[in-house]
Amino acid sequence: MPGVIRMCASGVNPKFHIILQNALEVGVIHGFGSFKVNVLSDGIRTFSVTANLRIKEIITIEDGNHIRITANISESDRKPYLVKNENDRACPLCASGLHVKHTDVLILSQFVRSDGCMLPRRITGLCSKQQRIVSSLVTMAQKSGLMPNLNPANSNRDPQKRYKWEKFNKYFDESTIKWK
Amino acid sequence: MSLKRVQQWATFARVWHIYDAAWQNPFDSAKLLRKHLMGMHKPIYHPLNDCGDHVIVINSKYIALPGDEWKKRVYFHHTGYPGGASWTLAWELHTKDPTMILKKAVYNSMAGNLQRRYTMERLHLFPDTEVPENLLKNVSNQLEQLRPKPKRLDHYDENYVKEFPKLIDLPKDYVLR
Ligand SMILES: [Zn+2]
Numbered sequence A: 001m002p003g004v005i006r007m008c009a010s011g012v013n014p015k016f017h018i019i020l021q022n023a024l025e026v027g028v029i030h031g032f033g034s035f036k037v038n039v040l041s042d043g044i045r046t047f048s049v050t051a052n053l054r055i056k057e058i059i060t061i062e063d064g065n066h067i068r069i070t071a072n073i074s075e076s077d078r079k080p081y082l083v084k085n086e087n088d089r090a091c092p093l094c095a096s097g098l099h100v101k102h103t104d105v106l107i108l109s110q111f112v113r114s115d116g117c118m119l120p121r122r123i124t125g126l127c128s129k130q131q132r133i134v135s136s137l138v139t140m141a142q143k144s145g146l147m148p149n150l151n152p153a154n155s156n157r158d159p160q161k162r163y164k165w166e167k168f169n170k171y172f173d174e175s176t177i178k179w180k
Numbered sequence B: 001m002s003l004k005r006v007q008q009w010a011t012f013a014r015v016w017h018i019y020d021a022a023w024q025n026p027f028d029s030a031k032l033l034r035k036h037l038m039g040m041h042k043p044i045y046h047p048l049n050d051c052g053d054h055v056i057v058i059n060s061k062y063i064a065l066p067g068d069e070w071k072k073r074v075y076f077h078h079t080g081y082p083g084g085a086s087w088t089l090a091w092e093l094h095t096k097d098p099t100m101i102l103k104k105a106v107y108n109s110m111a112g113n114l115q116r117r118y119t120m121e122r123l124h125l126f127p128d129t130e131v132p133e134n135l136l137k138n139v140s141n142q143l144e145q146l147r148p149k150p151k152r153l154d155h156y157d158e159n160y161v162k163e164f165p166k167l168i169d170l171p172k173d174y175v176l177r
Helices: A014-029 A092-096 A105-111 A128-143 B002-012 B026-038 B090-096 B100-109 B115-121 B158-163
Strands: A034-037 A045-048 A055-063 A066-074 B016-020 B054-058 B074-078 B085-089 B123-125 B139-142
Touching: A092 A128, A105 A128, B016 B026, B026 B054, B026 B100, B026 B115, B074 B090, B085 B090, B090 B100, B100 B115, B100 B123, B115 B123
Parallel strands: B016 B054, B016 B139, B054 B123
Antiparallel strands: A034 A045, A055 A066, B074 B085
8 A cells, every 4th residue: 555645735734744745755765656645625636656566664753843754665574484385276275284273373473464453365365265264263362362462552462461351361162163 | 029019009109190270171171180089090999999199280370261251151159148149250260269160170070979078188279380399299290281282472482483484475565564
């Protein structure tokens, strides 16, 4: 997704001018995609600088009245450890022939964002059956507190400091997952 | 000759077992514990033969219940007075006494005869790994856990997680978050 900044002409905060300025600058320097900048209150102007075809990490630095938005463009660090899918028809998980359990956090964490949310199917590339199974397994693993480092930044990451009954250990039965 | 004599001692000796209850279902564990407490695993077992072993259970605070049983399982108690009934949820009981669920599970797994109270005396429950030294020095056997203890993702080595085989790669226009 390209960076999107919207602002109105009426009642403009001077701080937002700086964001806009820096964002445009960054867009040129670091090869951002396209910006949607609502310069006037009645119109949207879209322009694209470069093709956006790399994994990006967007960093926002704020000091005083200045906000700098930069994008680190990098190769995926999964590339050297990727299992090759020999089967051209099956999804990566079906082709691997694995029976994943909710305690297999090393596999489940690959389908999860840094805040612990399941990635959508267009990114995971799983078939609909596996997508439903894996999202249930991720929920189970999160409820069991097995992936506490993959949680929203403001959440309480220690499973033993959770609310009332949620702080005790629990496990799940994978046969209860309904995928049909 | 002397070998037979030692065999005789060993047969009637009380063995001390240790059992780690971390991430174990207390009701499945109760069946295993009962077997060893009553001595049912021995060929000389007879209900009137007092051949049960001692079992030390550690980490009873970290037992695991399936699904949402922590807030669904209810323990009933009645004081005997009118209006003396009370219902306590499993998580409330476990907060008050982290050994009680396992103790009740073992107690209820045995038949209600005169032997039950004496058999329970041989069960030593501890909420964590702190066991008195005089008990721990008797231990000569460890009971195997019934279900594998899961390992948390943040307890793995960082490099091991990074170098673990990956099933999917992120798409090329993916924005990390
Ligand atoms: Zn599939």
